[in-house]
Structures are given as C-alpha cells and as structure tokens.
Amino acid sequence: MATEQNEQAQDLGQEQADQQTAQTQAETEQIAVSVEDLQTQIKNLEESLKLEKARTANAVYEAQKSVERIQRDAEKHKETVIEKFAKELLDSVDNLERAIQAAGDTESALLEGVQLTLKSLLHTLEKFGVVEVDMHNGFNADLHQAVGIAPDAKAGEIGTVLQKGYTLSNRLLRPAMVLVGQ
Incomplete structure (x- = not known):
C-alpha cells in the first residue's frame, strides 16, 4: 500500500x-505575443508622434506667418491713415499761407499769430515725415505738376509756384x- x-x-x-x-509554456506564448503587440503599439505611437x-x-x-502678415497690414493701414490725415492738414497749411499773403506787409498781432500757427503746424508735420517738395533744383515730373508755361522762366526751370508740394516719408x-x- 505504501508503494x-x-x-x-x-x-x-x-x-x-x-x-x-x-502553464509556463502558455504564459511564455502570452508574453511573446504581448511583447510583439507592445512593439507594434510602440511603432504606431512613434509614427503618430512624428505626425503630430x-x-x-x-x-x-x-501662426508666425499670420502674425507677420497682420503686422504688415497694420503698418500699411497706419501709413494710409497718416497719409489721409496729412493731406487734410495741407489744406489748413495752404489757407494759413494765403492769409499771410493777403495781409501783405502790414504787421499786426493777428498776422503774427497766424505766422506762429503756420510755423507750429509745419513743425508738427515735419515730425511725422511730411516735408515740402524741393523747388530750387528745377522741374522734376515725379515731384512737380506743370499746369502752365511761365514766359519769364528758362526752359526746364520752375517759374511760379501755384501750390506747394509735399512728401511723406520720401513718398x-x-x-x-x-x-x-x-
């Protein structure tokens, strides 16, 4: 019985x-399958990471290109607004110059006030890049508009200035x- x-x-x-x-063989197969599955998952995740x-x-x-484009558009808009504003102020400059010419040689406090106002306005315009067009170096079709002939002026020279021209930042x-x- 003992036997x-x-x-x-x-x-x-x-x-x-x-x-x-x-059981060990089944676990080993499971582990092998799991390692292969995990390696496949790792490859898939790495590809997803590269894509992202x-x-x-x-x-x-x-985003960087959009920021640059927005900054360029803002700068153009700013220039356009300044240009429109400066053009409107030039009408005031013209009117002040006409007032000074109309006063003639008579000195008065009113004339002095108009002259100081004109000087202040021109100084402010210069601060923002508005400069009077050069009239001393002869006619330049890019800066001057010929509206007639001056009989007493030499050919190619400016005889009479009817209205001053201005540039804004060299434009x-x-x-x-x-x-x-x-």
Missing part, C-alpha cells in the same frame, strides 16, 4: 509538473503745381 501511495504521489507530482510546464510633431511645426509656422503726398519755362 501504491508512493506511485500515486509520483503520478500526482508528475501531473502537477506537466500542468506547470504547460509635423502638424505642430506646421501650425507654428503658419509723394501731393505734387507741387507750378508754371514751367519753355
């Missing part, structure tokens, strides 16, 4: 060993209207 119990114990031990071996990095870089680039704001010699 029989011994054999049963050995058979039981053998069955347990076989079960453990089978590319999208992020593209979005950053587009023509208003051409000078002049009479030119033949």
Whole structure:
C-alpha cells in the first residue's frame, strides 16, 4: 500500500509538473505575443508622434506667418491713415499761407499769430515725415505738376509756384503745381 501511495504521489507530482510546464509554456506564448503587440503599439505611437510633431511645426509656422502678415497690414493701414490725415492738414497749411499773403506787409498781432500757427503746424508735420517738395533744383515730373508755361522762366526751370508740394516719408503726398519755362 505504501508503494501504491508512493506511485500515486509520483503520478500526482508528475501531473502537477506537466500542468506547470504547460502553464509556463502558455504564459511564455502570452508574453511573446504581448511583447510583439507592445512593439507594434510602440511603432504606431512613434509614427503618430512624428505626425503630430509635423502638424505642430506646421501650425507654428503658419501662426508666425499670420502674425507677420497682420503686422504688415497694420503698418500699411497706419501709413494710409497718416497719409489721409496729412493731406487734410495741407489744406489748413495752404489757407494759413494765403492769409499771410493777403495781409501783405502790414504787421499786426493777428498776422503774427497766424505766422506762429503756420510755423507750429509745419513743425508738427515735419515730425511725422511730411516735408515740402524741393523747388530750387528745377522741374522734376515725379515731384512737380506743370499746369502752365511761365514766359519769364528758362526752359526746364520752375517759374511760379501755384501750390506747394509735399512728401511723406520720401513718398509723394501731393505734387507741387507750378508754371514751367519753355
């Protein structure tokens, strides 16, 4: 009976060993499958990461370009507004110069006030880049508009200035209207 119990114990031990071996093999296969699955997942995640990095870089680039475009548009708008405002102020400059010419040679406090106002307005315009067009170096079609012929002026020279011209930041704001010699 002891031998029989011994054999049963050995058979039981053998069955347990076989079960453990089978279980170990199943776990090993599961681990192998799991490692392969994990490697596949890692590759997929790395590809997704590369794609997202590319999208992020593209979005950053587009944002920078948008900011630059908005800044350029804002600068152009600012220049346009300043140009319109300066053109409107030139009418006041012309009117003040006409008032001074109409006063003639008579000195008065009113005339002095108009002269100081004109001087202050011209100084303010100069601060913002509005400068009078040069009239001393002869006729220049880019800066002057010939509206007639001055009989007493030499050919290519400016005879009479009917209206002063101005530039804004080296761009023509208003051409000078002049009479030119033949």
